[in-house]
Amino acid sequence: MKKVCKMLGLLIIFTTLFSSVCYADNPVVQTLYTADPAPMVYNGTCYLFTGHDEDTIVNNFYTMNDWRCYSSTDMVNWTDHGSPLAATTFSWAKGDAWAGQVIFRNNKFYYYVPVTRKTGGYALGVAVSDSPTGPFTDALGKPLVTNNGGSDIDPTVFIDDNGQAYLYWGNGNLWYVKLNQDMISYSGGIVQVSPKPTSYVEGPWFYKQNNLYYMVYAGMGSNGEDIQYATSTSPTGPWTSKGEIMPSKNSFTNHPGVTDFKGNSYFFYHTGDLPGGGSYHRSVGVEQFKYNGDGTIPTIPITQTGPAQVQYLNPFVKNEAETICWESGIETETCSEGGMDVGFIENGDYIKVKGVDFGTGAASFVARVASATSGGNIELRLDSPTGKLVGTCAVSETGGWQTWSDKSCTISGAEGVHDLYLKFTGGSGYLFNFNWWKFEKSGTPTVVGDLNGDNSVDAADYALMKKYILGLINDFPVDNDIEAGDLNKDGTIDALDCAVFKKLLLGIV
Template sequence: MLALVPAGAARADNPIIQTIYTADPAPLVYNGRVYLYTGHDEDNSTYFTMKDWRVWSSTDMVNWTDHGSPLSVATFSWAKSDAWAGQAINRNGKFYWYVPTTNRSTGRMAIGVAVSDSPTGPFKDALGHPLVENGEIDPTVFIDDNGQAYLYWGNPHLSYVKLNTDMISYTGSVTQIPLTTSGFGTRTGDANRPTLFEEGPWVYKRGNLYYIVFAAKCCSEFIAYSTAPSPTGPWTYRGTIMPTQGSSFTNHPGVIDYNGGSYFFYHNGALPGGGGYTRSVAVEKFTYNADGTIPTITMTTTGAPQIGTLDPYTRQEAETIAWESGVETEPSAEGGMNVSYIDNGDYIKVKGAAFGTTGATTFTTRAASGANGGKIELHLDSLTGTLIGTCTIPGTGGWQTYTTITCPVTNAKGTHDLYFKYTGASGSLFNLNWWQFTTGPTPTP
């Protein structure tokens, strides 16, 4: 469990995941939703100790739903360790996730590909062996307008292959992109690496221009980019996007357009206990310059603004979170994930819940407790804001023995940040699977 975040930090929304340490963000826009694929730094890591990958999603860029871990090193029978930076893409109704991991038989880093029918998995090894292997890392995948797909990866080199339409095989040989100073900037002080390119490439197209965004000049890294008239170059170095900052000596970019805005994902060490091996994913909204260049982007604790509002009258997963303190998540016996390890004083914030002019009259939640339960205090706008209701959760006889509980609420009108404050005795209180408000006459028992 991550250390508690001071209450004063509750107004922040970056980093966007606080229940675990995350790294190497790879966002994907699909069907009106942003899916975020990340690595997972283990607590108290002193190296890149990473065993699985994680998935999150959001429609408003601030409230993120935890979909757990649909892919791990163990998914690949040939892999030994190192669930490092990957990227997922959709094609032909399937989702392909390209990841680097250590090949058990060769001891080298190799690129595997996993496939799923859903953006949230589960994913399975598509091949039973690496797709490509040259000892290098950090794949990025891109499908051009003409349907040709490309896979790029590398550190210390930068290579690509042309993927076939099945997305799990390729045509031709691995091609190494020339790392020239005109293409990737000039590094000083390292005769073996004359350019700024380090790792973590992210390739995409905007208009007629191809972009490659990358982690530059270890260590500490900054984020830079180059552009080209074709997906294979020639590349021209364009400069810094995100200067070195953020208490992590690595960084990793992910860039998308979503709902009319442009978003830049990265990681830092901003959470309690955070650092170079305990990183956290964050996001900023930005606007391209008129000539297509990318402005300098600085890390903030504010993050991206919310798109629209959250509907409290539809069922919301308890693991949909804008900010939290103290809780964790785990797979639920009822499917999906649930919020767990809830102790006295822990809380979750969801941002921008739109209760409307009529207002809510009841709050319903699905809860389980292998102990004596506790209470959920529902506050508006802060942990000490207007108390709209208190819901008592009983012991249910098991941590996955769920029951549905409904409680009355009052004064829940307008749009507010909603805080779930958990109170009770010492130790874990209860688990939560989902919640929902209703409006209208208060039902009679």
């Protein structure tokens, strides 16, 4: 999407008219158009599932073929996990990957989505995966719900404290079913909510907060769809309408997503605020908010700054290049080494990573890169694209766009907390692809077994090792992390190292 915008000159216009947006945090994704946000918190990470508005619109209508997944541990830097599910995953569907939601149960992740059936009309499908980032597969081989073909869209799912799961959905009207424990079937009939919440149109988001049930939804406002909500003391209503939370902005449609994460409450929505944006080219944003004392939700303004960062980013562990707060010019793509990489990099493009804590200082930088051309440079700058230059990593040709190599450089002057700008420079055309990066400290001795960097070896380090072996984390937050965790010096970290660690804690070794 960004390359198309460049060709149209929209980014130049956008930067000229709204220069402050270059350093903004909303919308949270700029590499493509996203819509219909659906946050899910799992294992200390906030996952954000979105729809994807394609750059090229077909028949002057919503053109959406797949869903996307992003994640964050600080609510400002978001990692792109690509597409975990597409409309074509359902053999009975022909397209229209509209608003869905993911929930965790039975040690699996269930993705409820609407699609257009090959036989015509909308239906709700359910896909399943062992990972929040997918891939998801069709759980049934047929629709989960087929009720009213023109209105079966925008499912929202919630599991109550007693274990009963509910699936709400609907355009124009609001329906629900009670899902069974298996999450891929339901008991009883389909129930239409009557009366429906005031001005209800579509995009429901159902959840519970402090024993009060909330139905947040897209309502009909004075300038397109705004976001309104209703509450109830029962999961099935009746619903008491509470009014508007957020007005529409540059997009006729709207879709909410609400979640709590690390002690804060967050409100997701979409606008048409990116260059080339509008009703068919939407972009997801997020705001932090606090409930009023009586449980009501305040009016939430749309901002460019977004929420506060809940924790600083550690530059001394491996960070994915596609972990981004803001970017200019780049795109993401599937990486041959797994996950995603940053590609289509041209001279002057950059990535902003917010709130990076360099501590007492960094001495070197390493980047995993690939290039089929003469390459270019990664300029490491602080606080702006033209800010203090602390190092320049030269990237030469590696033999192909997916032929990966590590390139490094020395660092000087990177201390304390700063926004990090990875600015790309070089000749014309595409320069290189970028997989991950990591800074290293100088003269830091490796303490064998100290995996969290607190200069001690204790149960907290052992817990980190178990997470690493289970695949829940990929690195330890210390320099020379593999050396620190490889206690038996066989070149890998596995159950044998756990055994040595137990002896270390017991003072046997």
